Amino acid sequence: MKYPYLVVSDRIEDIARADLTIVQDFGKAREKLKKRVQAGAGLEVQVSQARAMDGKAAAKWIAQVQELYRLCKLARCQLVISSGATSPSSMVSGRCLDALLEECGMRPARHWAELEGWLESRLGRRVTV
Structure with missing residues (x-):
C-alpha cells in the first residue's frame, strides 16, 4: 500500500483487529465494550x-458520549467523534464539533491534539511498500 489507512469496523467483536470501531448504540453495547476494549x-x-x-x-446520546469518553480515558483508548456524513450536505463543521466536544466535557484543542497523536501512532504501524 502506498497510502496510509485505518481498519474500521462497526462490530465490537472486531475491536482487537480494527484500528477504529464505530459504536452505534453505547447503551446496548456498554458491557460488551467494557470487556473487549484495549x-x-x-x-x-x-x-x-x-x-x-x-x-x-x-440529550441521552450526549450523556452516552460523555460516558464513552470516560471509558476511553480509563482504558487509554481514543474517542473519535465524526460527522458520519454520507454526502457533503450532511457534513458537520469544525465549530459545531468543537461545541459538541465542549458540551460532552472535553476541551477541543486537547481532543484534536490527542486525536492527531493517535492517528500518527496507528498509521505509523502500517508497513508501506
Missing part, C-alpha cells in the same frame, strides 16, 4: 445518529 483502540461515535433525534434522545 489500550490504543479507537472508538468512533457519529453525529449523524444524533441529528435525527428529538431533544430527549439527543
Whole structure:
C-alpha cells in the first residue's frame, strides 16, 4: 500500500483487529465494550445518529458520549467523534464539533491534539511498500 489507512469496523467483536470501531448504540453495547476494549483502540461515535433525534434522545446520546469518553480515558483508548456524513450536505463543521466536544466535557484543542497523536501512532504501524 502506498497510502496510509485505518481498519474500521462497526462490530465490537472486531475491536482487537480494527484500528477504529464505530459504536452505534453505547447503551446496548456498554458491557460488551467494557470487556473487549484495549489500550490504543479507537472508538468512533457519529453525529449523524444524533441529528435525527428529538431533544430527549439527543440529550441521552450526549450523556452516552460523555460516558464513552470516560471509558476511553480509563482504558487509554481514543474517542473519535465524526460527522458520519454520507454526502457533503450532511457534513458537520469544525465549530459545531468543537461545541459538541465542549458540551460532552472535553476541551477541543486537547481532543484534536490527542486525536492527531493517535492517528500518527496507528498509521505509523502500517508497513508501506
